[in-house]
Amino acid sequence: MIPPGDASLVDVAFAACTVLDRAGETAVLCGGSAAAYYVPDLYQSLDIDFVVEVGAAPHVVDRALATIGYLRASEGHYRNDRLPYTLAFPIGPLAIGREYVAAWRTQRREDRVLHVYTPTDVVRDRFLHYWAWGDRTALDVALAVARAHAADVDLAAFTAWTERELAADPSYDPSRIGRFLANLEPL
Amino acid sequence: MRRDDLRPAVFGTATRDRVLIRLALSENGLHVRELARQIESSANAVHRVVIGLERAGVVVSRPVGTTRIVLLNRRWYGAVELRALLERLAYAYPEVRERARTYRERPRRIGKPR
Numbered sequence: 001m002i003p004p005g006d007a008s009l010v011d012v013a014f015a016a017c018t019v020l021d022r023a024g025e026t027a028v029l030c031g032g033s034a035a036a037y038y039v040p041d042l043y044q045s046l047d048i049d050f051v052v053e054v055g056a057a058p059h060v061v062d063r064a065l066a067t068i069g070y071l072r073a074s075e076g077h078y079r080n081d082r083l084p085y086t087l088a089f090p091i092g093p094l095a096i097g098r099e100y101v102a103a104w105r106t107q108r109r110e111d112r113v114l115h116v117y118t119p120t121d122v123v124r125d126r127f128l129h130y131w132a133w134g135d136r137t138a139l140d141v142a143l144a145v146a147r148a149h150a151a152d153v154d155l156a157a158f159t160a161w162t163e164r165e166l167a168a169d170p171s172y173d174p175s176r177i178g179r180f181l182a183n184l185e186p187l
Numbered sequence: 188m189r190r191d192d193l194r195p196a197v198f199g200t201a202t203r204d205r206v207l208i209r210l211a212l213s214e215n216g217l218h219v220r221e222l223a224r225q226i227e228s229s230a231n232a233v234h235r236v237v238i239g240l241e242r243a244g245v246v247v248s249r250p251v252g253t254t255r256i257v258l259l260n261r262r263w264y265g266a267v268e269l270r271a272l273l274e275r276l277a278y279a280y281p282e283v284r285e286r287a288r289t290y291r292e293r294p295r296r297i298g299k300p301r
Contacts (some may be wrong), residue, residue, distance in 0.1 A: 075242060091243055095264035132262045168267050 002068050005082045009036050010114075012085045013048050015068045018112040020052065023064035027052045028094055028104050029116040035126055035141045037116055042144045048085050051092045061089070096124045097165045119149035124161055131165075131176050139176075143183050155184075194279055202228050206236045207259075208280055210246060211273035212287035216258030218251070225286045245269070 003015045013029050020027045029037060031049035052061065062072055070078040070087055078087040094101040101121055107114045117125065123146045129138035146153045162177045198204050205226035209217070217225065223233040237257050240246040244263050248255040260266060277284050 093264070097262060098264055098267065100264070128262055169261065171261075 003080075003083060007083060007085075008040070009033060009045060009048060009085055010040065012068075012083060012087075013037065013050075013116075014107075014109055014112040014114045016048065016050065016065060016070065016087055017114045019064040019067050020050075020061065021113050021115075023060050025052050025056045025060060025064070026115060027089075028101075029114060030094065030101075030121075031090075031125065032138075032141065034117040034122045035145055037114075038119055038122055039141070039144045039148050042148075043141050046084050046086060047088055049088045049090060051090055051094045054092045096121060097128050097161075098168055099161065099164070119145055119152040120154045120157055123153050124158060127158075127162075127180055128165075130180075131162075131172055139180065139183075142180065146184055155181075197276060200236070202226070202232050203236050203240070204276070205280065205283060206233055206240070207245075207269075208273050208277045209283055209287060210257065210259045211270050212277060212284065213258065216248075216256040218254040218256050220254070221290075222257060225290065226283060 001015060001019065003012050007015075013033065017027050017029065027050035029049070030051055031047075032043070032045045033048045036043050036045045065071070065078050065087065069080040069082065071080075073079040073086075076089045076091070078089075094104075101117070103118070104115050104121070105118050107116060123142050126138045126142035126145065129135050130142065146155075159177070159181075166172050166174055166177075192201060194201070194204075196204055198207060205228065206222060209222060209226050219234050219237060220230050222237075223230040226233070237246060237248065241248060241257075244260055246257055247260040247262075248257045250256075259270060263269070
């Protein structure tokens, strides 16, 4: 179960999610690391972000991750001496902007399991990063995931969500939605 | 900050209240030292508050040169409601509002008086 020294982000994510799952904690891969899962050739990260259910006991998480060589380095962060990836556990609930995320994908590899944002949620999450902070890399990643997983990305749901976010916080720049959709169109 | 301040600590401590209120009055964020100066607290105390709030996802910070700019996290799921509440609470802190009003966040050409 301990990932080898040349393990990829996805290998480590599977290992971490599996030991947490067996310990009774559901951890969902999110943020940039979820994007790296869907477009590994286009985007990589050394931070692996999981959100565990609110109320998860830290000692349970510590004990589970220790079995794969990850030890708590600071609050919410775990490191493994042999691997470059850091496991981070941002405080939940799982949410993108104002909306809670209640469903995710569960992928399986032999006896291992990985809970991960759906492609639509990765696009929403990365786009929101761009929308809120103007981060062009996040826009590029959102576009890459939307293109690579076009059949799985619900653009109507995406657009409806942007409208709800905009209604709640009119200070968001609506032209950035247009920029995202316009960049997507030629493909 | 006066020790005999009778205003309630809505978010647990007077420093946390003031940090949040001052950030709600800021468009572009503030660095910790300026934030401390504006709410009349120590940089260490403000730094501790910011770390806790950042861990909770309520604020974010970004490096600028050798310092970090702190601002409310507009991506946080309760950001809109929190900002509305803080803007409301700010009326109980006229001294914080006044400092925010006179603090210049927009660019200013070098050499011009503040």
